[in-house]
Amino acid sequence: MDDDIWSAWLRRGRDAGDAVTAARVAAATGRYAAKILDAAALRPGMALLDIGCGEGLMAWAALERCPDLQVVFTDISSPLLRQVEDEAQRRGVAGQCRFLQCGAEALAGVEDASADVVTSRSVLAYVADKAAAFREIFRVLKPGGRLSIAEPLFREDAQSLSAMRRELDAGGPPMLELLYRWKAAQYPEGEAAIAASPMTNYTERDLLSLAVQAGFAPVHLELHIDIDAVPPRRWDVFCATSPHPLAPPLREILAQRFTPEEAARLERFLRPRVEAGQEAGTSRMVYLSAQKPGAG
Numbered sequence: 001m002d003d004d005i006w007s008a009w010l011r012r013g014r015d016a017g018d019a020v021t022a023a024r025v026a027a028a029t030g031r032y033a034a035k036i037l038d039a040a041a042l043r044p045g046m047a048l049l050d051i052g053c054g055e056g057l058m059a060w061a062a063l064e065r066c067p068d069l070q071v072v073f074t075d076i077s078s079p080l081l082r083q084v085e086d087e088a089q090r091r092g093v094a095g096q097c098r099f100l101q102c103g104a105e106a107l108a109g110v111e112d113a114s115a116d117v118v119t120s121r122s123v124l125a126y127v128a129d130k131a132a133a134f135r136e137i138f139r140v141l142k143p144g145g146r147l148s149i150a151e152p153l154f155r156e157d158a159q160s161l162s163a164m165r166r167e168l169d170a171g172g173p174p175m176l177e178l179l180y181r182w183k184a185a186q187y188p189e190g191e192a193a194i195a196a197s198p199m200t201n202y203t204e205r206d207l208l209s210l211a212v213q214a215g216f217a218p219v220h221l222e223l224h225i226d227i228d229a230v231p232p233r234r235w236d237v238f239c240a241t242s243p244h245p246l247a248p249p250l251r252e253i254l255a256q257r258f259t260p261e262e263a264a265r266l267e268r269f270l271r272p273r274v275e276a277g278q279e280a281g282t283s284r285m286v287y288l289s290a291q292k293p294g295a296g
């Protein structure tokens with residue numbers, strides 16, 4: 001199967017082929033999809049457009065709720081679009097599906113006022129022009145149609161790097177330097193980089209404002225912040241996975257940016273913690289649902 005960075009991460013980069021990790025990812029993404037669909041108010045026979053469909057998380061969950069939906073899958077990734085098209089054939093639903101290669105900023109090939117519902121999950125985080133994406137979603141929705149999305153907030157992960165930098169500059173411990181270099185390979189570092197990266201240049205309030213500016217009303221937003229105990233993980237799996245599609249895995253960072261001695265020192269520190277599940281992980285997810293004014 002051919003790959004690009006998006007398909008490589010969805011197919012392997014988030015679970016490294018490990019069944020336990022894959023089950024954990026599936027449980028979490030299933031919960032995100034269910035919450036998005038609850039706010040989408042799907043009804044039988046509706047036309048659903050999913051932006052950045054990936055492996056089809058949203059569409060397959062929606063089709064389970066309403067098997068006769070008309071579904072438009074869109075993504076910039078051709079390997080992923082081929083994958084969902086094959087899967088639609090396998091499921092016997094290809095006749096009610098369309099597959100369009102386009103970015104969220106310009107939904108080329110999607111007619112004005114053609115969708116009852118637009119969904120998207122963890123996609124705008126990678127879109128440079130988010131205002132254009134909201135305008136496009138507004139354009140393709142029918143009057144009364146609904147938008148329901150969920151987006152991660154990575155800004156604070158990036159900002160925590162600056163705090164680490166300050167601690168290092170004030171004479172922080174040598175291990176902090178290695179931890180800092182690991183995280184700095186995965187998130188933008190410093191105010192200018194945070195402001196320039198589509199992944200970190202927005203808050204939940206920005207998403208709310210963009211929806212309002214595009215013309216949506218009413219708009220509802222929920223910010224979910226969860227600090228959870230991370231279960232014990234295998235070291236090889238931990239090293240082979242990464243937190244988002246643009247982040248290299250620790251294995252690659254150790255090989256390319258650390259000396260063998262530094263890599264061994266970081267492993268001695270981190271590995272027992274990873275294998276014992278001693279860390280807490282924070283996730284920040286914005287759920288936004290909105291309506292295009294008009295008859296519904």
Ligand SMILES: C[S@@+](CC[C@H](N)C(=O)[O-])C[C@H]1O[C@@H](n2cnc3c(N)ncnc32)[C@H](O)[C@@H]1O
Nearest residue numbers: 006052053054057076077103104121122123126
């Ligand atoms: C983290 S994955 C999420 C995939 C899927 N929505 C899910 O929830 O499993 C990000 C997806 O966004 C797509 N993507 C990245 N940039 C995009 C853009 N500018 N417009 C539309 N899709 C984009 C990628 O190809 C990938 O499928």
